[in-house]
Amino acid sequence: MTRPRFTIAIPAKNRPDRMRNAVRSVLDQTWTDLEVIVCDNSDAAEAVATSAVVKSFDDPRLVYVRTSGSLSMPDNWERALQDARGEYVGILTDRSVLRRDALQLAAAEIDRTDADVICWFPDSYGRDVAGRVYRPRRCSLKRVEHEASDLLNYFLHGNPKYSPKVLPKLMTAVCRRDILDRARSSPLGRICPPVCPDYTSGYLMLGLGRRVVVIDDGLFISCGLGNGAAFRRKGPLADRFLRDLGLGWKELVGQMPTDACFTHALVMNDFMFVKGKLPDVFAKYEFDRTQYYLGCLTDYNRSARNGVDRTEDLDALIDGLSQESEAVQASVRGRRAYVASAMQLPSDEQKHAPVDPDEAPDPAEDLAALRFDTVFDAMAWAERHPRLPSEGDVLSMPSIDTLDRWDRRKADVVGGEA
Numbered sequence: 001m002t003r004p005r006f007t008i009a010i011p012a013k014n015r016p017d018r019m020r021n022a023v024r025s026v027l028d029q030t031w032t033d034l035e036v037i038v039c040d041n042s043d044a045a046e047a048v049a050t051s052a053v054v055k056s057f058d059d060p061r062l063v064y065v066r067t068s069g070s071l072s073m074p075d076n077w078e079r080a081l082q083d084a085r086g087e088y089v090g091i092l093t094d095r096s097v098l099r100r101d102a103l104q105l106a107a108a109e110i111d112r113t114d115a116d117v118i119c120w121f122p123d124s125y126g127r128d129v130a131g132r133v134y135r136p137r138r139c140s141l142k143r144v145e146h147e148a149s150d151l152l153n154y155f156l157h158g159n160p161k162y163s164p165k166v167l168p169k170l171m172t173a174v175c176r177r178d179i180l181d182r183a184r185s186s187p188l189g190r191i192c193p194p195v196c197p198d199y200t201s202g203y204l205m206l207g208l209g210r211r212v213v214v215i216d217d218g219l220f221i222s223c224g225l226g227n228g229a230a231f232r233r234k235g236p237l238a239d240r241f242l243r244d245l246g247l248g249w250k251e252l253v254g255q256m257p258t259d260a261c262f263t264h265a266l267v268m269n270d271f272m273f274v275k276g277k278l279p280d281v282f283a284k285y286e287f288d289r290t291q292y293y294l295g296c297l298t299d300y301n302r303s304a305r306n307g308v309d310r311t312e313d314l315d316a317l318i319d320g321l322s323q324e325s326e327a328v329q330a331s332v333r334g335r336r337a338y339v340a341s342a343m344q345l346p347s348d349e350q351k352h353a354p355v356d357p358d359e360a361p362d363p364a365e366d367l368a369a370l371r372f373d374t375v376f377d378a379m380a381w382a383e384r385h386p387r388l389p390s391e392g393d394v395l396s397m398p399s400i401d402t403l404d405r406w407d408r409r410k411a412d413v414v415g416g417e418a
Helices: 016-027 046-056 074-084 102-113 147-158 177-185 197-208 227-233 235-245 263-279 289-305 311-321 326-333 335-345 373-384 401-404 410-415
Strands: 006-012 034-040 061-064 088-091 095-097 118-127 133-135 143-147 171-175 211-224
Touching: 006 016, 006 102, 006 133, 016 034, 016 046, 016 095, 016 211, 016 373, 034 046, 034 074, 046 061, 061 289, 074 088, 074 197, 074 235, 088 177, 095 373, 102 118, 102 211, 118 373, 133 373, 143 147, 147 197, 147 211, 171 177, 171 197, 177 197, 197 263, 263 289, 289 311, 289 326, 289 335, 311 326
Parallel strands: 006 034, 006 088, 034 061, 118 211
Antiparallel strands: 088 171, 095 211, 118 133, 118 171, 143 211
């Protein structure tokens, strides 16, 4: 049987209506040589509805796989990829949709460069209370080819405000299947190890791959809030995630300098786990203690702006920082992220905290909000109104020094400590 060019796997869990949108967006692609695998890890009641949705499409390119319903998220992702036949493979979460031309554009870059990985960025829809707001990103629309090692080094040592954005993940990319086969046959034994399979798949793609093409464009839309937001809030979704993994909060960061359980700490802990399993592959990549603290502080400030109390984690982080070398302490305490956390402002005031005029604008910041009844209405509008290229782009990969240096004089004015 001839392999399709692409396999898009959709790990599903208790969201049959949103999963319907995800499947529809793949089957409606302008590039038709593909297969879709829905791996249904829903609880029993929702599985009936999920199966019915899949059957309603009546498309031979669509495959339905039913799990026990009790897999952890990483295990569900792994099972979703198990039967993938495509030359290039990616994941679409069951709350996301692909832009209609996403795979057409990816195929063009594969033909042009023969890269191991093609990746892109998300727009967002439905993160407001009414669930109707569409926020397209500012994008340069560039196609840039990178050495995989450069992207991984930037993730580990670059500005933590930007570095997660440029790390390819299977949910924002397609990867040559032989790279994934090598990961599965390695001592690690899988493509999506816990805890954060989007990030761990990214580490493996970059560690085992060679060339990556980054398309600076919004080729999929993330609908609603996912696990990252849940972890910042430590809500019920995060609690269930941990129960499925059989882990406690502190176990998620066991290899980190502190037990502060911020998202940045989780993904860096995952990197150290993957490195430990594949030391030869990741021998040249080192953990960056300064970047660790700044990444966690960035997470804290984001949570505080959203009214989430993470004081306990912040206290653990600051206590750990006080035990670091003088060089690490000086580097972290001289940055805006540290000063902002030390100011302890209420969320409404923090939104108006002084901004360093030398800081470049975030090219990933949302454009003005637009409202639509469905995500497909939003995509139809976007097709009629193609975005114009922005001047800035995340692909410039700015350094910590470039963007996060806090002017000591301004910090003194607002009462912060540098």
